[in-house]
Amino acid sequence: MKRWAPYPFVRIALSFIAGILVYLHTGKAFRYSLELFAFFVSVYLVLYLVSRRLKSVEGNTLAGIAGLLCFVAGGMWVTHLHTDSHYPNHLGKLSGIPAYYVGVVDDYVVQKPGHQNTVLQVEQVQVNGQWQAAAGKVQLSIPHDSNREYELGYGDRLLIKGTPLPVAPPSNPNQFDYRAFLANKQIHHRHFLQAHQFQKIDSDPSNPVLSFSIYLRRQLDALLKGSIDERREYGISSALILGVKDELDNSIRDAYAQTGTMHVLAVSGLHVGLIYGILAFLLAGLKRTAKQRTVYAAVILGVLWLYAFITGLSPSVLRAAFMFSLITVAMVSKRQHNIYNTLAIAAFALLWYNPYFLLEVGFQLSFLALLGIVYLQPRFYKLLEFDNKLVDKGWALFTASLAAQVATFPLGLYYFHQFPVYFWLANLLVVPAATLVLYSGVAALFFSWVPLLSTVLFKIHFAITWCMNEFNLLVNQLPQAVINGIDISPTQTWLLYTLLMLFILFFAYKELRYFALATGVVAVLATQEILEINAQQNQRSLVVYNMRNATAFSFLQGQQATLVSSQALAPQNYTFNIQPYLWHKGVQQADTYTFTDAPATAIGHTLLPDSNSLYVWQGKRLLVVSKPLKVQPLPDFEVDYLLLTQNVRIKPEALQPFRFKQLVLDASNAPWYLQRLKPQLTEAGIAYYDVAEQGALVVDLPPQARN
Known part of the structure; x- marks a missing residue:
């Protein structure tokens, strides 16, 4: 077995994640996480001092275990702090029914046909004629029938008449649990407003940086919309470059989902990686001296965080920008960096900022995909060798797609109940095409002030986007392009990941015990499937x-x-x-x-x-x-x-x-x-x-x- 010594941050991140999961699965009823954290910190300090005095291996081991338990308790404590429903003045704990309430728009405003959606951070409520301080978030749906694209904006303070209602549970069996989805974002109430029910009082953005980021993204989105005539191509371009999905066509969205290429439309680590890759290639000569390395790092970090800024500082982009920033800093400082530690630091930092990121599908899939690419792709790539550079590049791209798909396969089945059969074919061409779409789109926006050049760049950008869409639609029309109706339980998902890990261990260490355990897991899965089919046949x-x-x-x-x-x-x-x-x-x-x-x-x-x-x-x-x-x-x-x-x-x-x-x-x-x-x-x-x-x-x- 590999020793854990080279991976300290992996141990810390896993312990912190364990604490978050313990808190979430105890029903959020545990109220003494801070005291538990303080207790383990005290135990760790005592064991650390004792181990330093005795200089024994056992003492160091116990101190290390206590240190990890500190992070477990820390995960519970931080999650408790980020759970808004515990606040004594939360909307769910009011003594009466509000007649009015005041709050600030605290999220992006999403444009839908006939209405707009956003999130309001409540500040005050009027109960029984008296105003009082209150906390909580309300998802607002606001009618929109004017010529203005956005009635509201981030930071607008609203006075609203009426009472927000608790989010309803799923109305049909096995339906997507939208209430749980919103609860993970600390949103427990909704309000469908009429035009006469709200009034804008003033504007007071709590985060000026985010406010300007949203404003800049809107301006760039308007520039894309004015330069791309076709709605389908504009929707793809806006989603891929800026992360704006308001006008993404449903048919093309389904085509991308069913070919396993939906990830190119979600601004995430892939896009940040593409930006980082082209910058690293262009600046490869600036690493000879300390001064050049400083310029190299400054340019890369500046561009990465500028891109994160214009995409609205979404969690997925922040995660990727933070990870590539760590890699860049380690590289220019000539310190050896371990990619697993880098991923663990990024995960720990983001979960400390918001532990509920752990429950987001995008967070889970992106980290698993990165782990798959980091560990599995080099091993898949070595299976075949090609002298032709173009074929070799295609093989590298194929193995990266395969590695990501293998790592996310069980979770994809659990969440989406489908498997795209031709993901390998679609990704082989869509990922390079998405790269060109991103580069050409960013270049067109950057040179939008140059009349002739911007026109040429936007036409090139449109042509590549159109070809990518047509190819995806073509792949989606192939026979048996997607296997639908796959329904697995959380237990079966964990068993599939256990099976994957056992196979990885078997091929890595060539020990039959791992293969024997994998056979046992297959037997358990087969037994579950037989019992399930038998029950379904008699239902x-x-x-x-x-x-x-x-x-x-x-x-x-x-x-x-x-x-x-x-x-x-x-x-x-x-x-x-x-x-x-x-x-x-x-x-x-x-x-x-x-x-x-x-x-x-x-x-x-x-x-x-x-x-x-x-x-x-x-x-x-x-x-x-x-x-x-x-x-x-x-x-x-x-x-x-x-x-x-x-x-x-x-x-x-x-x-x-x-x-x-x-x-x-x-x-x-x-x-x-x-x-x-x-x-x-x-x-x-x-x-x-x-x-x-x-x-x-x-x-x-x-x-x-x-x-």
């Missing part, structure tokens, strides 16, 4: 989904499902609300029908004389009422679920003749309708299930007995 469920302004329900048996909806669902609506649950249940694609279609033969469907529908499946009866009831049920006829939809005009007494086990109000009903109907149902003594308020109704039936 049965009925789900009424929470779909705004639409009705949708599914009948699932085994690994087959039938989806019935009031109208044809938009692909994005289906993908976001329904597909995650079906994939989790092992269903690749449901058979879809509307109310006017005849569903599968396994489902009984009767269109009643009043145009309502009765569905019979697995002995369960579902009566879907979208028109006023004009039929009378038979005396012994009982319905399991009576579903009221589409603001149907009905009074509770009209339901009295029907025998049903549960009344369901779905999300196709308008809020005003539900506010009027629910008190009437309560007064009539009729219990109901409100899908819009309580989330999707999921009915799991027991497995069907086998003959």
Whole structure:
């Protein structure tokens, strides 16, 4: 085994990360992290002094362990400090309901069709007519229908009428947990404003550097938009160079995601690395003397941080700029640097700044990709040798892409449930093309004040961007370009990484014990998969989904499902609300029908004389009422679920003749309708299930007995 001595910062970073994870997974209920940190610091100091006096190996070892425990406790303490919900004046702990509140725009303003999104840092609230100090962040959605591109900006102080509401949990099973996503950013409330509900008081940016960075990025983005006519190419250019994704076309975004090249559109370590690479190449001769090395470092650090500045100082760019800065400083000072220690220092510094970066998908994927490239790429590259320099460069690029994909493979499956089959082909050409897009775009912006030259550079930039987009679309149309519907659990993700590490150890040290352990992990994964498939083959469920302004329900048996909806669902609506649950249940694609279609033969469907529908499946009866009831049920006829939809005009007494086990109000009903109907149902003594308020109704039936 390799000794840990050359990697002190790796040990420190891993201990700090362990502390963050311990805090997050104890439910954030532990309130004595500072005391725990002080205790371990005291223990470390005592053990350190004792070990210095005794000069024993055991004493040094115990002191080292205590030192690492200090960083574990430090990770817990720092995470506690960055958890806003602990503040006594947080929005979630107010004694009353705010009528008004004041806050400052504390994030970028994201432009969407018809509205803008941003984050407000609350300063004061008015409760029971009294103003009081308050803390917390609110995600604002603001209507936007003026000619101005941005109604608001970073640092604007707003007076808002109304009450921010807690972020709702996922409304459908296995849906993306947007509440947890926002909570990791310390945002626990949302407010959808009308134009008359807010007023700008003044502007007071808390961070002038960030304020000017955002302003500069907007100006450069406007320059790109004015110089690139095609919306598709402008969206790619703005996302790739500046990190602005407001107008990124959905179809092209999906194409990049499904070819495994989405990383080129997220301004990150790749882009900083490309800037660093061209600078290191151009300034290679400035390393002979101490003065030249100082100039070399000053130019590289200046350009790297300028690029970070114009891209809005995003965490991914800060991470990469910080890491390459460390490499540059170590290089010019002629000190030996270890890339693993450099990565560990960058991770530690960023997590100290904000421990919740650890939960960001981009943070996890970028560090894993870098580790894969650093360790695996040289080993892959040595497998084949080519005399031709062009082929050799292509092989180096291919092995870098392969190494990054291997390192991020389990996490990619867990988060995105898909695997791009032709990632190797797409990255082979898209990464060099993205490099040219970046260089040409930066050059065009830099020389934008030179009339003829800027026109030529922007045309070159547009041509390369267009070719890159067309190539991605072509790869995406290849047969079996992406494998969808892969659903793995966190445990399986950890097992896959354990398997990867065991294979790496086996090939590195040629010891059979690692291969034997890897075989055991494969056996565990195979057993889990067999048990999961067996359970899925015997599953049965009925789900009424929470779909705004639409009705949708599914009948699932085994690994087959039938989806019935009031109208044809938009692909994005289906993908976001329904597909995650079906994939989790092992269903690749449901058979879809509307109310006017005849569903599968396994489902009984009767269109009643009043145009309502009765569905019979697995002995369960579902009566879907979208028109006023004009039929009378038979005396012994009982319905399991009576579903009221589409603001149907009905009074509770009209339901009295029907025998049903549960009344369901779905999300196709308008809020005003539900506010009027629910008190009437309560007064009539009729219990109901409100899908819009309580989330999707999921009915799991027991497995069907086998003959």
